[in-house]
Amino acid sequence: MIDIGRLCVKIAGRDAGKKCVIVDILDDNFVLIDGETRRRKCNIFHIEAFDQVLAIKKGASHDEVADALKKIGVEARKTKAKAKTVKPITLRRSKLATKAPAAAIPKKEEKPKAAPAKKPAVKTEAKPKKAITKKLAEKKEA
Amino acid sequence: MVEGKKKSRTFRRVYVKTPGGKTVLHYRRRKPAKAQCGNCGALLKGVPQARVYKMRNMPKTMKRPERPYGGVLCTRCMRAKIIQKARISS
Helix, strand or coil, X not given: CCCCCEEEEECCCCCCCCEEEEEEECCCCEEEEEXXXXXXXXXXXXXXXXXXXXXXXXXXXXXXXXXXXXXXXXXXXXXXXXXXXXXXXXXXXXXXXXXXXXCCCCCCCCCCCCCCCCCCCCCCCCCCXXXXXXXXHXXXXX | XXXXXXXXXXXXXXXXXXXXXXXXXXXXXXXXXXXECCCCCCECCCCCCCCHHHHHHCCHHHHCCCCCCCCCCCHHHHHHHHHHHHHHHC
């Protein structure tokens, strides 16, 4: 019952109830299946074989299996390759200054630096000396 | 004194040690029964045994296995049903 091209149905796993075709015999216990299910290795005890045998070669591709299944009215699993999308990386302002290159940091417009305003010269008059009083003179003598 | 309704055996008695060092008695609700297969009555795996308020907050994938008839039939009954369906359709 386990031949290449044999139509089967999966009875275990999340693909249970879906039709598949034996593409290759790997072992005494394992076969390679494809069809409505994912293309993968499967235990013989997890599939139930039918009488029908499809005309496919050993190791047939998914497209060949899909064409063979279309003739009996079974639609094979379609998987679209997802287009690679580059996510925009957003950095915090604090990290931008340390990690990001100088080109990434938005340059602030430099204002022309004005010369510091000169303070008007303040004439400092010399402090008047304290007049020596009699008391001070007495202290000095002491 | 304890409320009359709490004396029922539908509540379970749990001894709780308080931060003050006292041991007090708390009354808590029991969990519901485990899920059974709709065909043969076998206990189902992958279905949590939790009260409604906890089940409601769980995601769908946590409440049943990801396969046809998951959470309804056991694996043995599920396989038999799928083989029966496939033979009828062919």
